[in-house]
Amino acid sequence: MDSRTYPEFSTHYPLILSTFMKRPVRYYPDQVGVVYRNHLTGDYLRFTWKEWYQRVCQLGHALQDSLHIESGQPGQLGDRVGTMAYNTHRHLELYYAVPCIGATLHPINIRLSEEHIVYTINHAQDKVIFVDDIVLPLLENIYDRIKETVKLFVYMSDKPGLPTSSIPGLIEYETLLAAQRNSFDWPYLHEDTNASLCYTTGTTGQPKGATFTHRQLYLMILHGMARQAVANTPSYIESSERLGENAVPMLNTPLFHIHGWGSPWSTVFCAQKVVLPGTFTVRGFCELVEREKVTSVGIVPTIAAMLLEFKDFDKYDLSSLTNIGVGGGALPLGLKTKLEQVLPHFRVGSGYGMTETAPVAIGAFVKKHMVDWPKSSIDEVMVKTGMPALGMEVEVLDGTGKPVPWDDKTVGEIVMRGPWVTQAYYKAPEATAAVWYDDWFHSGDLAKVDANGFITIADRLKDVIRSGAEMVPTVLLENLIAMADFVLEAAVVGVPDPVWGEKPMAVITLRPGMQADEDDVIDFLQEHGVKTGKITRWMLPKLVAFVNEIPKTSVGKFSKKTIRDNLDRFLPLAKETASHQMA
């Protein structure tokens, strides 16, 4: 008698991404699952789950049979498929078809410098690139520098037909799909098959390619969902905020930014109607919320400011929005007050992640005993970076490798390990060894921990200011300054000083119509920072420069390197502060 067991369907049942898309098409085949609005034309495309799934199946066949994309085995990447695309239904199709046949998805960050885009494409050795019509000019600009690597280009557009292009042999996406069968017997891949390759921003050197397996991405999504079981809902939150499968998320985070923060997978697994805006525009945002009854969005402070300045804001019915998270940097106080007036459901929510953590790592959290606190107190908690993601081990280690005390003061380096931390940079063993040692992945970010176990980012190791024997945590200072109602944005960098080695300089933009001088900044920091014990007096900026714009990186972070490299331009704008005289 054959007495075989089935580990591949029990103890080793594979954790793979195809599981996510099978669920909505099985239970909600005829409901609209994916809505895409072209942000240039304002035209809409709507797909039922069945229609969208059939397109993914067609894409799977096209990749395998027409483009001859090969799948990989554990420990060895399959062919790389690059995308240069915004948030469209097609990009979402690529997020499934590519990894689910066993190939590697490489979402190319089209906001990087051309030099870095070229570098990542050649380093990844993309076999094919799928490009949006509006990104084609960028691709044409770099074509000569990647043509030895990439031989196939697929053109994606809402309009039928191919444009004249300097790139030979463009393939039309829709034509490619139309020729394929619309069902696919998705393989039960080994869960250690590589699924994606995401490059870091490369602020200091060349971008590095973080690799992720199906298992890793599946477990990131699953732990993120499981977090809802432990989440404590503050008492001020209204019962109308029923979400689950009926949530309607709009995906604002570009899908070329670290897996769109996981949203392409979590929303589909939850069978939520996915609303794709191409790229963010104020009018598109308002129109999509109104027409699609969007319930959930995550926005950064810059987008919040753009929304508030929009003249037609009041003309739209945004009442469906019950779950608005604002993250990615401290929210200026004035902006917060204004947002609360017009968007009653708006909530602050801070978080921290890196390309190497796919990116979910740390998130704001309301602890048990805080649920009945008033909203203003909970907001203070929610702007802290927060607690490790469920399932992720995060420690803040001091110079001797020991966890720092939970005193909200001692600064150490954030180290992490867990089911979805990248195992290795692609083709860069030395870069891997520089971050993975002593059993931990080393983030290069500094933080402190408070009595609740909440982690607050203090600085990037390389941005920290060394003033005398002390370290000035610049991110803490920036977040504090941003709380002043006259401040739009603030960056703090170290400038050379003959006595102290370095001294902190604050570079600030004011909110439109507001006025302030360096003393106002110091007074505010004295009142809300020094007196409250959040910073010490010696951390106060010695210089303050008011500018029209703060230099930023491709992902919208302050580019402190640019400021430091251009001190001849910034120092003349700076004035010495009272704290300078005191020191």
Add this chain to the structure above:
Amino acid sequence: MDSRTYPEFSTHYPLILSTFMKRPVRYYPDQVGVVYRNHLTGDYLRFTWKEWYQRVCQLGHALQDSLHIESGQPGQLGDRVGTMAYNTHRHLELYYAVPCIGATLHPINIRLSEEHIVYTINHAQDKVIFVDDIVLPLLENIYDRIKETVKLFVYMSDKPGLPTSSIPGLIEYETLLAAQRNSFDWPYLHEDTNASLCYTTGTTGQPKGATFTHRQLYLMILHGMARQAVANTPSYIESSERLGENAVPMLNTPLFHIHGWGSPWSTVFCAQKVVLPGTFTVRGFCELVEREKVTSVGIVPTIAAMLLEFKDFDKYDLSSLTNIGVGGGALPLGLKTKLEQVLPHFRVGSGYGMTETAPVAIGAFVKKHMVDWPKSSIDEVMVKTGMPALGMEVEVLDGTGKPVPWDDKTVGEIVMRGPWVTQAYYKAPEATAAVWYDDWFHSGDLAKVDANGFITIADRLKDVIRSGAEMVPTVLLENLIAMADFVLEAAVVGVPDPVWGEKPMAVITLRPGMQADEDDVIDFLQEHGVKTGKITRWMLPKLVAFVNEIPKTSVGKFSKKTIRDNLDRFLPLAKETASHQMA
């Protein structure tokens, strides 16, 4: 330069049970985490998470250093540790310490027959048994039959000291722990290390031992939690029902029943205050709800009936109970109405699982479009067995191995595969091969699927009645009969018939104070079964027997085998129905 990667902390980060207990002790060390009430004395024991965790650490040392329990490697079980215990803090400690050192937890089902208890202990080759004081007499009864296998016995009691016992060398649990260090460096076990061994009830033969790894149990819990992200909350549910970490679950399901349905792990991972009642008593239930502000319980209809008949029910404040699930069998209509009057938050919730699925497999689910339905309509959905657990593949296959149509009529066998289905029965390869074939685990249960994809259990394959060329699904009939307000419980079995082969007989107990005869049963089935299309006329029972009690198995299910084996006792009580004349 060393360029090693850390797969053990990234792509292969182990999914192990120790992760669950580390979370509450890290973030809520000084909050009360575990409350145990001795159901005989009414005394309470309370432990902060730190205190309870330290006891788990002490138990880990005791197992390793004092009892010399050896851990296992993937593919080979560690030493088996048997428990004969109720729902106490000590049993919860065993649920962590045993698997987390790499040994195998064997929760012995003390409701089995003595013969089967002896069989499971000898088959599992338990090296040690941990026994509750009130279970000691049972252990003494079987001691002679297991003493060649088990050499170590640990006695667990709230009272210090050891009793006189026929079992030599009893070890006192509390003394054993007191001698140990209260911290433990829990190993990063391979996730494929075996964690538990659970025996089936053995209704037809000897019990079979289903084995589970850490990975399997971790993934069952994690998928169960993730389900909250997709769950749709009906609009009638009040906002006061905030749960998350602030939920206070009372664990009514015995921990010796298939991992207590997973609650020992999910509640601790969620850092919820765990309330342990020893075993269920009506007074204990009411007192614990009132004193501990219990929010969540799962109860079976029998317990619900006991609660309602309790004279002092009104004297307790049960208002904290916002989440009461009633499952495990159809809820009689009269009981439902009464429950809704006294417990406004009560909800019906059906489910299906087996020992072999650890046990989560299928659960009632409110689909997207149902959220705004009135409670009565949603209740109708919630008494259906429901949808596959998130992450589990479940199909209902007809005789040719094809999925049945979703027509709510065609009956097939439930087959399953997924991350936590047992890979194999312990030391029983032929029994394994009898259930695992053609890529699926075969449940032996019959079901049909409706247009929503909801699965309804129709019968056990071996209980099905073959009447002429047709199969009569007995569970469907039983659930229908139980909806009559005069019915307390109903079982349907086949009895031999010269013409039909078998004909269905309904064995019924009436609710106290109610009267009815066989025509009332048939009339009710005509009205609510035949007319509504749920059953056909030829399925109507040909015989109805009113009895004082229906025989049950150790886990409270109807023992149809006992009825079939004692037809000489039941047939004289049965009367022929009108449907008999019609046929």
